[in-house]
Amino acid sequence: MMTVSAIKALVDEGDARADTSKVPRLSTDFLNRYSEALMLIELAADDDGVVDDLRAWRSVTYREHFEGSPLRCTPSALAAYDRLAPACRAGFEDLCRAMSRLVETATALLAERRVGLEPATIVEVASDALRRQISRAAQFINANGTVEIGNVESRVLQAEIDALLAR
Incomplete structure (x- = not known):
């Protein structure tokens, strides 16, 4: 995993070559959507009512998020997304x-309350895994898509989910 300073060095290097x-x-x-879900998952251990909020949570793509956003950064965010190499965009979407x-x-398991x-x-397994994934996505975004996102940890994450379901 890349450190913040390594990402900053990559971004600074790219910025030195272009008028930022x-x-x-x-x-x-865009990641606020996942941070909200993380917060709800963490609250669900102590409050069964939060599961209804989790059930209402919906995933949207990066493009969908910004196409419906009034933020000033929307045009830049969409233009940068369109400029990503197809393989980089696919890795981020994965x-x-x-x-x-x-x-x-996590929502389904919390709602089911299996004996x-x-x-x-x-909550412990899901929040730790989601926090790591949000961090990876943030690194990718902060480096403006110039770092290799990779799929290795995604397979590890899926194995953790599968193990949780097997219990």
């Missing part, structure tokens, strides 16, 4: 789908 006022930038505002599946799986599967365990 003219270079469209990706925006982390990561977003993995985060959405995690939220949906032997404590809500605290679900």
Whole structure:
């Protein structure tokens, strides 16, 4: 995993080669959607009513998020997204789908309340995995899509989800 300073070095290197006022930038505002889901998952261990809020949570794509957004950064965020190399965009979209599946799986498990599967365990596993995935997505966005997002940790995440479901 890249450190913040390594990402900053990559961004600074890219910025040195371009006029940053003219270079469209990706925006982390999109990740607020997943941060909200994370907060709800963490609250669900102590409050059964939060599960209804989690059921109402919906995943949207990066493009959908900004197409419906009044933020000033919207044109830049969409332009930067359009400029991503297809493989980079696909890796980011795969990561977003993995985060959405995690939220949906945690929601289903918290709603089901299976005997032997404590809500605290679900919350612990799901929140840790989601926090790591949000961090990876933030690194990608902060580097303006110039870092390799990779799929290795996504497979690890899916294995964690599968193990949780097997309990």
